[in-house]
Amino acid sequence: MFSGAQETNMDTIELQMPDENIDRKALHEALGSLYRDSMLIASGQVITILATASMLQLDELIQQCVEVMKETVSAQTVCSYYYSAESYGLQNIRIMCLQWLLDNMMTQCSEELLREVSLDLMKEVIASSELLVMGVEMGVHTMLKKWMFLQLQPTWRGLRRALLPDTDLWFPRSRRDSEGTPFLETEQGRAFLPVFQQLRLAYIIWDLMSACVIHQDALIPAAWLCPVYKEHWLGPLRTEQTRKLWPVDVYVSDLQGNSMRCGGQLHRDKQCSWRWEGFNFSWDLVVCYANQHIIFRCSARNKSCSFGVSLLGQRKVAFCLRLSSLDRDGRAIFRKDTEYWMLSLREDQELEVMNLEKQDMVFPIYVACNFQYRHREGRFPGRLPLQKCSEN
Template sequence: MGSLSSRLLRPGDAVAGGGGGGRGGKRKRGGAEGPGDSEGEAEREERLLTTPRRKKMKSTSKYIYQTLFLNGENSDIKICALGEEWNLHKIYLCQSGYFSSMFSGSWKESSMSTIELEIPDQNIDVEALQVAFGSLYRDDVLIIPSRVVALLAAACMLQLDDLIQQCGETMKETINAKTVCGYYNSAGTYGLESVKKKCLEWLLNNLMTHQSVKLLKELSINIVKELISSPDLVVMQVEMDVYTVLKKWLFLQLVPSWNGSLKQLLTEADAWFANHRREDNISFLESEQGKVFQSVFTHLRLQYIINDLASARIIERDALIPTGWLSSVYKQQWFAMLRAEQDNDVGPQEINEEEVEGNSMRCGRKLAKDGHYCWRWTGFNFGFDLLVTYTNHYIIFKRNTLDQPCSGSVSLQPQRNVAFRLRLASFDSSGKVICSRTTGYQILTLRKDQEQIVLDCRLLVFPLYISCNFLYTSPQRKADSEALPEHLET
């Protein structure tokens, strides 16, 4: 039947029926030819005889599908599965790797006229088998997104490579908040790495920007671990917000029956953890109930949470994080501050992507509409007061020293470096990226009160999501990290 193509069937779509060729309008009868008509009757007849006419014939593919598959005419084998029977044809079934091996080898089924199929995969149902068998008799197949996982399971069992590919394309086209977790898990089960990658990209872009109770409930420990450890996680606004999302997610994993609104979720989570706080100073993650979640929370970049007083107080109050983790991070930040103050650390000297990706501050902001904006991300940044401005479709970084008031200490070193990556993106209603732009990883050297354009935002659409990675200090020295636990070492 040739290569298989798919058509995505969405609600409201109708399948058009075939029609015959339409009749043309009648030639208007008239009297004798006027003096201006120089074409003779013989020439007109000759032209009619030599002009080709296109007539739509009944599709061979449709005929085969209707007569052989649906009607089962001239069937030479019966397939039985899940209480249903299909009268099929070996010559068509051999397009399937599963049946090709069965019929060409020394299997007893090669000579049988009726075959009972065992279906070990619970994702496969009768409807999925009907579509999968039918795809062997036609050139295209209608794939309903809500049925794609079942169809993928059937296609994988029957080793229908073209259909597997079409299922994968359909999944990539229809990723949204309702489908992403199911697609991710199915892609892992059935080996569709490109689909799994697309789902992960969607989650990195939308976990923080488009939260929902349902989505947080569906996220497994392994998915969340991969998201939280990624430098590509789009964070709104700072790392403390990553912790807050994790706290909501953790509560929903522990109390999956909770069905309140997203607005109520944080309050309910805080109240639950307050009621379960231990009196022996053991953190929740060290308890029997919490140990299984430690591998997720180790990927929090705690150094960018404890650098803000309000955030540090919340971390201490919640008592989710082991005190040993926090003590090590405080020590790490103390050495970083001493290097900046006493050892004249001017910041990163060269781009080490692994270093920046694993240790950079993740932060972001949403611009709802075009205009003029200026902001800074809160926290102690070793005397580097970075102001970010969006104006006239440009993003500008400024090292503020004396021009603007600052609530903390400001470095007066003549020059300071910052390693950074800036990404801008716009999303459609389903969370897919419409357009994006990035600076890639760079090092910016700024003198006191110097500003510099870092990205041209023209041709991007609003609302605009800005995601940044920053590293203000040079890599941690070996002597400073000797006492750090393994998960905090650079």
């Protein structure tokens, strides 16, 4: 340029940036950083400056962007940070944003956040056993239904409480237009198939209300549901007629992909209890929190339960318990997990599963648990079995 090229006689030189995230201001800031020891980066600028620093290979500026992203991840920034981390090879930021989504997708499920989550990202979130599911698995299906509606109707605007009713009105109209074809088998719906395939249907259609909603929505093909109904019928028969304590062979790799996810919340450091009941005609599990201890108790069969409960005197389940506290921006400020354990309890027997004494707990605390109680055919050689927590 300075030794006689055509730019020598030009008043203005137009540069074509290889990245659409790079703008004039970011280029000015990035070049200016060469003359300063540090610079102040606002969260609203961090992606454009990161893109520019990546193009110019300014490693120190990239690291400054990383630090800003770590401190400012929130519902408003998490998706843009995640996509930028993928584009510019920031694996630690990508993992951080994914963990934020796993912790908050079911607790900060705003319209704005749902709009920003791509198909590939939603598939990864829904597939993870670390997804914090508030309530039971049916909540995952409800959230996915709203997300899909917003992807198909990006101009929708309304109150948060109107989103689900409007979603439930829109899909029946689409079903009538497609002559009753399940939505995921229509031209519009096929793109969403990989995401809905991550649903753990076995833990959704186990009660009448949820099963009715699934059929009324008519989103999911019948071919997906029939094998699940078959297994739900055979499971109780195996439990009662073979008198075995399922699961017999459970492996961590199998449990992570097939466990039931459910959760609750401890609002304050006060004694409380709740029930995760009717494990497919297996048992009625009472969860107790008292004096900074979490205890599981197998409820006696003569207590009221809205699901069928096995008459077997001893029950067996594999589980993992996870606790977390989140700040206002959804970042974890307390986290404690157990390993995967095999649990065996008799009627009204209790077992301490987590001791929180001497822990710097911050309330409210989310309590999430993964359970595997269903018998699955076949063995999986080469995988490590679970350690046993208790067996009588």
